[in-house]
Amino acid sequence: MLNSVLVHSPATLSNLGCGFDVFGLALAAPYDTIRLTRSPEPGVRIQHLDGYNLPTEATRNVAGVALLMLLQEVPETIGFDVEITKGIKPGSGVGSSAASAVGAVVAANALLGNRFTKMQLVEFAMAGEVVACGARHADNIAPAIFGGFTVVRAVEPVLDIIALPAPPLWVAVVHPQIEVKTSDSRKVLPAAVPLGLAVRQWANVAGLVAGFLTADYNLIGRSLDDYIVEPARLPLIPGLAEARKRALAAGAIGGGISGSGPSIFMLNRTEETARAVGAALGSVFAELGIAFNVYVGPVGTEGARVVAE
Helix, strand or coil, X not given: CCCEEEEEEEEEEECCCCCCCCEEEEEEEEEEEEEEEEECCCEEEEEECCCCCCCCCHHHCHHHHHHHHHHCCCCCCCXXXXXXXXXXXXXXXXXXXXXXXXXXXXXXXXXXXCCCCHHHHHHHHHHHHXXXXXXXXXXXXXXXXXXXXXXXXXXCCCCEEEEECCCCCEEEEEEECCCCCHHHHHHCCCCCCCHHHHHHHHHHHHHHHHHHHHCCHHHHHHHCCCCCHHHHHHHHCCCHHHHHHHHHHCCCCEEEXXXXXXXXXXXXXXXXXHHHHHHHHHHHHHHHCCCEEEEEEEECCCCCEEEEC
């Protein structure tokens, strides 16, 4: 049985416009790197090898809480030593907390002979999301485990996730260096939605799934619009409307806020277009005097994976 593994756990997009708390999409990069070592000493000990000052106490750390949940299902007396190097900045809106939680449980599963299913790993990792934002949701967790495009049909009473293939797509993501906490961004959401808006949103949800399944890029683009959540979060992200306008002019299929923000994603047919769109997105924040990072890469076809032993 393995004693130590190194795992890469990818960034993810959630919501994808119309699919609040339901849709997720894995990216090929950036990713968190997690080294997990099996120990005869019970419990979880965490060390961060990055500069983000995240908690190292297991009960306050997303990876730690996920591992503690997993250990409740392990009859042996074992523990884990964890080294985390975050390649995904916390609060960036591309699944930073999910990547750490998922990477930890995928690594633990490898050390335990892969005794748990992917659905069980989702359950363990969701405990980390409760620590991060107070909500037990799987829209970032699911693609980080399954890869590709995922639909969280239900979390309660029984977890139900559908993993679907994604057509060839390139993603441009701009991360303005402002913080939007998931817990804060949820507070601005409307408590009630007019029926007319709900109907338009449901139609886009159906259209986006159909677009992914049929590789209909025009349908994907038409279906990404969010009539409910994004308008409420618009004031939290300066430059969002202009960024979308410039990205579409540069050839993007469509896009929107990634998760709770502040990152903005745009889907594209080709790498060339994605790089032009990334430059267009960055130009908005350069003019606003807001520091930013731009990520350009393909959709990730697989989730967190062991890269070394």
